[in-house]
Amino acid sequence: MSFVHLIGTGGTIASRAETGGSTVADSADQILGTIGLPTRVSVEDVLHINSFHLTFKDLLTIHRAVAAACKNPDVSGVVITHGTDTMEETAFFLSLLHDFDKPVILTGAQRAADQPNTDGPENLRHAVVAAGSPQMRGAGVIIGFEAQFHAARYTRKRHTLATTTFSGGTRVAQLYDNYLLRLATPNPYPVLDAPDASFGALDIPIIDASPNSNAKLFYAALENNADAIVLQGVGAGNAPPTFTDAVKAAVAAQVPVVLSTRVPTGPVAAIYGNGGAVTLLEAGALSAGELNTYQVRILLAILVSQQLPVETFRDTFAAQTS
Numbered sequence: 001m002s003f004v005h006l007i008g009t010g011g012t013i014a015s016r017a018e019t020g021g022s023t024v025a026d027s028a029d030q031i032l033g034t035i036g037l038p039t040r041v042s043v044e045d046v047l048h049i050n051s052f053h054l055t056f057k058d059l060l061t062i063h064r065a066v067a068a069a070c071k072n073p074d075v076s077g078v079v080i081t082h083g084t085d086t087m088e089e090t091a092f093f094l095s096l097l098h099d100f101d102k103p104v105i106l107t108g109a110q111r112a113a114d115q116p117n118t119d120g121p122e123n124l125r126h127a128v129v130a131a132g133s134p135q136m137r138g139a140g141v142i143i144g145f146e147a148q149f150h151a152a153r154y155t156r157k158r159h160t161l162a163t164t165t166f167s168g169g170t171r172v173a174q175l176y177d178n179y180l181l182r183l184a185t186p187n188p189y190p191v192l193d194a195p196d197a198s199f200g201a202l203d204i205p206i207i208d209a210s211p212n213s214n215a216k217l218f219y220a221a222l223e224n225n226a227d228a229i230v231l232q233g234v235g236a237g238n239a240p241p242t243f244t245d246a247v248k249a250a251v252a253a254q255v256p257v258v259l260s261t262r263v264p265t266g267p268v269a270a271i272y273g274n275g276g277a278v279t280l281l282e283a284g285a286l287s288a289g290e291l292n293t294y295q296v297r298i299l300l301a302i303l304v305s306q307q308l309p310v311e312t313f314r315d316t317f318a319a320q321t322s
């Protein structure tokens with residue numbers, strides 16, 4: 001008989017108030033104990049932290065647990081309880097490596113487990129019901145909140161406090177009580193090889209361009225042996241002209257630079273010279289396309305860890321961003 005595998009990592013859904021603020025307290029089993037379910041569930045805790053503590057090593061740990069569960073023929077789908085702050089990074093990381101037909105659904109809460117109106121149990125119940133449904137086959141890695149299920153790619157946390165906070169990616173399904181409506185299948189992208197343990201040691205800073213900003217932090221990152229840099233521009237990927245030489249210096253030192261934008265929707269586009277995206281891309285930066293700064297950083301990290309030849313690196317990157 002098939003069952004859903006639940007992987008606990010912590011987050012607000014597992015948190016309770018302590019002196020000094022809310023911290024992770026509950027195991028996945030304890031969260032599960034608060035809800036009634038029509039589906040059989042196996043439970044495993046792989047981490048016990050808030051998602052603002054996550055490291056790249058932790059992402060690998062979660063991926064390995066997901067892959068092991070998906071290899072079990074009796075598992076119909078996987079649910080991960082996770083903090084909301086960086087859920088979009090973990091979900092995207094898992095989606096880039098996901099090579100199974102089984103759905104993987106990340107969920108959590110905006111209100112802690114000890115708040116009377118906590119949203120965690122209901123989100124978990126919805127996620128388990130969806131992960132157990134044959135309708136979700138081929139749906140990929142998803143963020144499920146408030147009965148809506150969005151593909152990991154492009155989904156972002158949009159509100160610090162509201163319980164409706166995730167949107168952006170393809171809306172794959174919607175649950176109405178126990179009735180699941182499958183709406184779409186996200187566009188397929190090539191599956192990447194999982195990185196090895198060296199992934200955990202990567203240093204990939206994000207440098208922000210804004211009015212009166214300069215490239216000092218960018219050069220400092222190079223001097224401190226950054227493995228790659230994400231330059232977050234304004235508009236369609238533009239920056240003050242001082243960043244152009246910094247990008248050239250990074251590329252000459254074989255440190256990949258990706259140009260992203262702080263604008264929430266729309267792609268990086270080569271429109272402006274004199275420090276704009278035309279200049280920065282000519283200087284050797286790679287375009288993030290429509291991927292946001294935080295998700296493109298995850299893609300960049302995976303590819304850097306694989307130490308690919310320059311051409312293969314560029315082609316593999318382009319296949320995920322165009």
Ligand code: ASP
Pocket residue numbers: 010011012013049050051052082083084085086108109110
């Ligand atoms: N606010 C966060 C959460 O929802 C904290 C975290 O990301 O762990 O869990």
